[in-house]
Amino acid sequence: MAYTIDHHPCEDSPRLGAMTLHPEPESVPRARRWFRKFIAPYNPACSIDDCALMISELVTNAMLHGRPEGAWMVRVEWFREGTSLRVEVHNPGCPANVRLRRPDADEAHGRGLLLVDSLAASWHSGPSRFGGTVVSFVMADAWPA
Template sequence: MTDPNASPPSVAPIIPPPREASWDLPCDPEAVAKARALAREALADWNLTAAAEDVELIVSELVTNAVVHARPPIGLTLYARGAAVRGEVVDHSTAVPRPVMVTLDEEYGRGLALVEAYATRWGVDPLPTGKVVWFVWSRS
């Protein structure tokens, strides 16, 4: 017989643990294509192909910035929980990236504007020997 005065069992929501993938990247232009391919593969494995195009673009821009403006080593980490993706690009430069205004005829300088347009939010956190540039993407 069940005790009528007993507390009901607590029911906690089931939250899946985040999925994670992390890679070290070379500090050369080929790293950008490699980072896009790794991101695409991880998102496919996590059944997040709807995020692939946007996340690949964001990863491409952030890794490009690390290759052009920072010092190695460069690291890329992606996390996913539900339909949200967080990405982090770590490099060993303390210079903080900032969006710049460019004219239509300029070839460079639009990367962070694209990150702002495609990411739900993004930012930069300092590290003792560099920084992490992070973004969050979630379905709008």
């Protein structure tokens, strides 16, 4: 199966990189590995571990909740916006389905967005420019001003 990685080492480009993943379990650790590898040259000051964890949660949610009409992929992109890092996860699901839950202690699932909400400076969900849904998070002060 083909996976794609778009890596833009050019400092002028706000998009630092992107990856397209098949909706399968191996894509979650693959997304973490690729993000770590391709963000490293930019040396962000924010926690790469926190970013990788949030990417894992959002890719998992994209695979679990995406509602494709045909074959589809999960797309992850990351951008430098001034001093911040913004990461987007795109899937073909409906934007109205994204919501922050507060699960009971005995529930095994439902904490992904709660984790993103607690670690990121901000997060957002809405329609994706590729169709479907995008969920993004921002890490403030990733680079000096």
